[in-house]
Amino acid sequence: MALDNQFNPQKDEKEIYQKWLELGVFSASVDSPKKPYTIVLPPPNVTGVLHMGHALTGTLEDILIRRKRMQGFNALWLPGTDHAGIATQMVVERQLQKEQQINRHALGREKFLEKVWEWKDKSQGTIISQLKTLGCSLDWDRLAFTLDEKVSVAVRECFVRLYQEGLVFRDEAIIQWCPRCRTALSDLEVKFKEIKGRFWHLKYYLEGSTEEFLTVATTRPETLLGDVAIAVHPDDKRYQRLIGKKVVLPLMNRSIPIIGDSYVDPAFGTGVLKITPGHDVNDYVVGKRHQLSVITIFDDEARVNDQGGQYRGLSREKARDQIVEDLKNSGLWIKEEEHVHNVGHCDRCATAVEPKVSAQWFVKAEVLAQDAIEAVKTKKIRILPEEWENVYFDWMNNIRPWCVSRQLWWGHRIPVWYCVDCTEVTVAVKTPEVCSSCQSKRIRQEEDVLDTWFSSGLWPFSTLGWPEDTPDLRKFYPNDVLETGFDILFFWVARMIMLGIKMTGKIPFHTVYLHPMVRDEHGQKMSKTKGNVVDPLEIIDRMGADSLRFFLAWNAFHGRDLRVSDEGVEGCRNFVTKLWNVTKFVLLHFSSVTSSKRDENSLINQWIFTRLNATKKKVGECLDHYRFFEAAQAVYHFVWNDYCDWFVEFIKSKDELEKRKNAKDSTAVDVLEEVLRLLHPMMPFVTEKLWHELPFRSSQARSISLASFPEWLKEHEYPEAERQLQRVIELVEKVRTLRGTHQIPGSKEIPITIWAQPRVIGELKIHEEKLGRLTRASKVTFVDQRMTQAEVIELVLKDCSIFVEKEYLGDLTQEIEKRKKELIDKRSALERAESKLQNEKFMSGAPEAVKAGVRKQADDLRAEVLAIERYLKEIGS
């Protein structure tokens, strides 16, 4: 059956994926005696669509999993989706606002959650089908969701255990608050942005004086409503004498103390700092130190509350304008300056956060961090690329309590019940009926839900049935590799390590591989507002999943950026086409060869198997070390250069093809078949398609993904064949270069003469036909005497020379120039080599292999230099 002109991904990919599903290729089994190998997919947002980052994750993990599966492992790649608390809730809130112009509070918790579930049910299929489009071999029967009952039980169990050990606690503290989301945030969820603001200088008069005042410089004049003191440095000569006195708070006419605290930097601003413990994290700390009270002046949406007197009800921004105006009017304003400073913003909605004192639940991360640090220090967990280990240690060593409560509705409700009748707090996995202390039925559950990352942190085992001791858990936990982007090292990876060790007593995985960030072709972060988002599905639609996957693997350097460009993917698409075309060639000539049988004495066969063997070794090593780019390059190079450019060209003559067909030599098919298996993890679709077209294959399996992965074979090493064919290749290249330099068209055949030692001539004569054909020679003559330089020019190789008669070359000026340049290069290389050999310290210090190499190099160079010198002399230049 003849193949189409090129692979048609739109037509074939869906069908192929369907077949994999039918064959159950992706299913891992708890009963299998095979060694398990487990990866959990970083769960994408349930309402999301596939972006390039997902495509990268999907590709790299699929490569790892498919290879292990082919190697005979019981490979489990566990899919799942994340409820993504704030993100999802925000999407639904926006939709609600747009459609009904109401917020969630107008709808009520229960009704609102119904809406979110509706949205989730509607959109959850999207990302799943998109992962399938990419070819991901996920075990769909185990599809999990972070709000599944199974996972929720694990979340509650974890919370209860931490509570019982005192590792989760409730406390009143200053936290980061998003007034738009109306929830507390963890430190990680606050992103600081440079904002061009103003620096207002204000007068705070000393109590009882209309003359003497202190100048306070602030970026947030509106917070003066909550000032409880002003602070100066205790050693500051300017203000020292005023410590302990009082000032009158502008506009509010409250009297507040002047305190001395070394936190104040005398050199910054005026050296006088207003203290607002209710709305500034540092002020809160200073306030605590001086037992100052806390005044909260904003409500949950950052509008001025009852504490703000006449400003009550104003937004932060309006209050600021009004207060500045009032200060100006009452003569308390001195000046204002431009001031650039960093302001924290909500990671999700980009609203400026408002520090706020409130009761929240915290995890004692600093305790959990100890074992997590140890696990990486002792290399029980490796983080790759290794430079991330330091980043990990740095963060872990400075970790602070993790605020896990969120005033959201979409998420795991915290399993805590407060008794109305006594002060008891009941914390339980199963919803209690009564207070655990006074047995009162009047208990109410904590309103807050948990940070999304709390449930994600349990993902490697909650998906396998923990805390039950399930067969899945026993088989597939710990996982093997955790592959994800470095941007969620703290958010997710660190928490999995902490919670994994704490809950199960085992490390959750032995390797963390952090892939680069996907960027556009100019290295810019992709964003909707910039309009530079490259849609993986659109690329797949145009060029096929294999092209995109191969491109991503090829570009998964150990660096920090991965730039996606159309041209790059096109290059990979071209490679898919090349593979397709060479398969067409093989089918055209070798369809009648239906079993593996080959001439073991053929040097070409030996040579291509040796090359293939080197490639298999390289690919295997690279994949073992997550060097996807090198693996992709190695196989690309083998297919395109070794197999297509040389092997196929070597055997392309009528005679050679006939000979091989008659002998039923299967080398061409065998090598291609192995290449397809080697490539399958990276390009699953086209390799599956082509594999079935071959006249025979190594395995009876109904899918290439069930066949074995090619491994290096000792018996396929033929160094002698490699050496000989390497010489043939160099010889052909020399002549071709000469033809190129002299612009001899391919249609013009010219005779060549080859001189060498008899032994070498013997080796070359075997390849006479190939030499002639590939150099487009009219005749190949072998001689054991050098030719006279006056009539010919000599192309020098290490152990042979090629002579071409001048009459075929026309003007030699260019050629001579080239030789002169070559001579300079070779001479200097020779000098370097010789001086090394004369250097005693080199001869005593360098390893034997290096010395031998240099010696051989010097010999070769010397011969070449002499030959070129002789050539130039004889030609009269």
Added chain:
RNA sequence: GGGUGCUUAGCUCAGUUGGUUAGAGCGCUGCCUUCACACGGCAGAGGUCAUAGGUUCGAGUCCUAUAGCACCCACCA
């Protein structure tokens, strides 16, 4: 303010413990529509490895300093 990484061909990047004449893809130039492939073939040009010192028989690779870039953490009002 603290930290990490980067600087190699026109562009994007490899280069594993120092060791033989520094590589790839794309782009560029010339030739070729030869019966797998123009999404192709053949050939070619192009690099004082950011700069200055140092260690070494030997440095793109190790050390120091400088310059520039990127990112992370902190968040001085």
